[in-house]
Amino acid sequence: MLHIIDHPLVQHKISLLRDKTTGTKEFRELVSEIAMFICYEATRDLPLKEIEIETPVAVAKTKIISGRKLAFVPILRAGLGMVDGVTKLVPAAKIGHIGLFRDPETKESVKYYFKLPEDIAERDTIIVDPMLATGNSAIAAIDELKKLGVKQIKFMCIICSPEGVEAVTKAHPDVEIYAGVQDEGLNEDKYIVPGVGDAGDRIFGTK
Ligand code: URA
Numbered sequence: 001m002l003h004i005i006d007h008p009l010v011q012h013k014i015s016l017l018r019d020k021t022t023g024t025k026e027f028r029e030l031v032s033e034i035a036m037f038i039c040y041e042a043t044r045d046l047p048l049k050e051i052e053i054e055t056p057v058a059v060a061k062t063k064i065i066s067g068r069k070l071a072f073v074p075i076l077r078a079g080l081g082m083v084d085g086v087t088k089l090v091p092a093a094k095i096g097h098i099g100l101f102r103d104p105e106t107k108e109s110v111k112y113y114f115k116l117p118e119d120i121a122e123r124d125t126i127i128v129d130p131m132l133a134t135g136n137s138a139i140a141a142i143d144e145l146k147k148l149g150v151k152q153i154k155f156m157c158i159i160c161s162p163e164g165v166e167a168v169t170k171a172h173p174d175v176e177i178y179a180g181v182q183d184e185g186l187n188e189d190k191y192i193v194p195g196v197g198d199a200g201d202r203i204f205g206t207k
Pocket of ligand 1 (some may be wrong): 078131133191193197198199200
């Protein structure tokens with residue numbers, strides 16, 4: 001299922017992100033801020049339990065997050081740009097890394113790095129990658145997490161394509177997708193149109 005986070009602040013910041021004159025510093029800051037807002041919605045269903053806390057005035061019956069702990073898994077390298085934002089909201093979360101690159105010929109995902117928390121199977125996991133384009137990397141990352149026994153997986157991105165959403169939903173109907181916006185589609189190079197260009201290059205200033 002696709003959730004679009006249509007909050008005005010998210011939409012405004014995505015517009016700034018799209019602008020080709022937005023430089024590396026601002027682009028990186030925007031990715032982090034947007035990730036934080038989308039994470040706020042992606043964690044809306046975290047279970048709560050009631051506890052008692054003594055305030056200076058009285059005992060309050062109040063709520064804290066309970067249940068399974070969280071892990072964020074950025075897909076390298078562009079996903080790294082979202083880690084700062086999501087860990088601002090959930091500082092205790094552990095971070096795993098999955099390195100996948102897109103074979104320029106076949107456009108298929110090739111795994112080159114894989115390091116996850118030892119207890120990943122006991123954690124609810126949110127994969128982060130700014131662009132959901134063909135869906136190949138997302139599907140490969142979800143496949144790997146499921147092989148390790150992870151039961152609840154969400155996928156968070158900033159911009160998705162209809163093709164990517166369809167591919168992920170078909171391969172993994174149980175995975176909820178959280179995005180800031182869904183764009184028109186993919187071009188012949190499998191870039192999202194209108195998109196932001198290469199998110200990794202823009203976050204890290206490599207082009
Ligand atoms: N990856 C990107 O960085 N941008 C796209 O448009 C598609 C995939």
